[in-house]
Amino acid sequence: MSTPMTRRSLKERADAEGAPAMATLPPTARRRGIGRMLGDALLWVAALGGVVCIVLVILAVTAQITLIMFSTGSMSPTIPAGSVAVVQRVPASDVRIGDVVTVDREGELPITHRITSIADGDAPEQRVITMRGDANASDDPFPYSVTTVRIVLFSVPGIATVIAGMGNPLVLGGLTAAATTLVVWAFWPRSPRRREAGVT
Structure with a gap:
């Protein structure tokens, strides 16, 4: 009778064989990994936008x-x-x-x-x-x-047109809700089991 394969055992076997761990994970785990990378990219874009806004405010006041x-x-x-x-x-x-x-x-x-x-x-x-x-x-x-x-x-x-549209209350509300959702999702605690399995 064969032993059931867990995510950890799949990862250990992939590391031992020199194959990428992501390729051996089930499709659900791979999708989670891609979603995590996409979320990180969106967070970086939002952070960059925040930095630009701060710089513009500083330039408006000082220069x-x-x-x-x-x-x-x-x-x-x-x-x-x-x-x-x-x-x-x-x-x-x-x-x-x-x-x-x-x-x-x-x-x-x-x-x-x-x-x-x-x-x-x-x-x-x-x-x-x-x-x-x-x-x-x-x-x-x-x-x-x-x-x-x-x-x-x-x-x-x-x-x-894009900048003028940013002043629309509906657009501002939508961007605020999207940013809040993204931050909450990014910092929401993961379960210990998922962290041990290498799934983020």
């Missing part, structure tokens, strides 16, 4: 670096609609003709265009600038009197 989204194509083809740009607030005295900057307008949305001319303002730190979108045939109707602007460092096309 005045933020993100802006482009809903129109006035800066196409340089920055097409649907792009996200990384911008940094700088003194108006630091900008030059040809820079792409965002100007805040009281009671209106900010505007991001390319500087076409710069003149001194009433105060030493003030500048009067004219701007034009790369897709426009003429300058903006009025010049802008500014002491600071947000200069575009670089842009990434096509991700504005």
